[in-house]
Amino acid sequence: MQPVINILIADNQPLTQQGIITFLTDVNSIHIVGKCGPEDLEAYLSHVQPQLIIISHEPEPNSNLTAIKKVKEKYKSLCILVLSNNVHKHEIMQVIDQGINNYISKGCSRDEFLEAVFATANGEKYYCKKILNILFGPDPIADKAEAVRMLSLREKEIIELIATGMGNKDIAEKLFLSIHTVKTHRKNIIKKLGFTFKHASELILIIGYLNDFFI
Template sequence: MINILLADNQTLTREGLTAILSSQKDICFVGHASNSAHLIELMTAYKPEIVVIDPYHDNAFSINDIKNIYSRFDFADILILSNKRQKSEILEIIELGVKNYVLKDCSPAEIIDAVYATAKGEQFYCKNTLQTIFGNDIAPNKTNGIPLLSIRETEIVHLIADGMANKEIAEKLFLSVHTVKTHRKNIIKKLGFTFKNATELILLISYLSDVLI
């Protein structure tokens, strides 16, 4: 049984999420927190596996609640369910270690998938979240004509995501720095997207996982 605590004081969200997940026999709501203090109280009492939280709505919760959960309750993981669509704020949340972020206008099927992914410790971002981050420059599937990356290009993508600089990648793969730079240019050309930091690149890998060799 997957025990969920919902931290959102919006009645419509509580009732909607309950309705969506009620068909899943292995999912159970243990409580609904209305503010930060209530959240800590319920976390301590019920020890849920998943906290579904909107850190932005109506000032009831904040990013500090996410930090607090991670620092005090190692038995729980976090699923963000929010209307917040600003790229910088979504990335700020993800950089705290949150691996699961869905927008409130995503499909019921995506919300269900997100819950199961969170329970398994897997990463999940709904299509609308990824489109907010990457815009329409990244196509969601092979039918939109995204070329396959080569084995070497895919290897370099993962090393960049690990935070390695061109020189470090060159040394690890026994390549020249010039060759690594050329590969990076080819990757950007193929994907049609210039990644600005490791967080964005990790998300890009997730978004295009079906086209990475």
């Protein structure tokens, strides 16, 4: 028998709160311990101890990223599933930069929602199809996984260094290469993977996701 998952819902919209409860009502292994707004989350957690928090992430200018960050820092053992209507990649990445690897759209199906809940409670990463499309683009994710397998050892080595935040000059010095050679490798990486990346955290997400699920 699967252990009961105690869930706290943090969303400002009563309709969304009720929708989540309706989705979860007939699932025997789930217990809703309460509901509140994201801004009241810290106070609520002082007397309620859920295993999993389902929290909404509002797009700018009403972003509640600070509340999400505080909870993540203070309650490290809590599982956090972020629910959002956000369609902007940079705002999704702001949440992922906080170490949260479970993010779904409010427009996802009930099946995806339940998969996300159980995956999050089990400590697994989960992104719904819509969020994956925003992060990785419209191409089939399996094609990108195959592209990762095609990377050379040198390209993978450079990816690891990029992921630590190193720039072209530092990478060139560390690997005893010219800056031109490093730039060429980066172009080849982008060409093989079929997408670009602006920040180290974005590259970590992309490669980490593909490695976890397809390699």
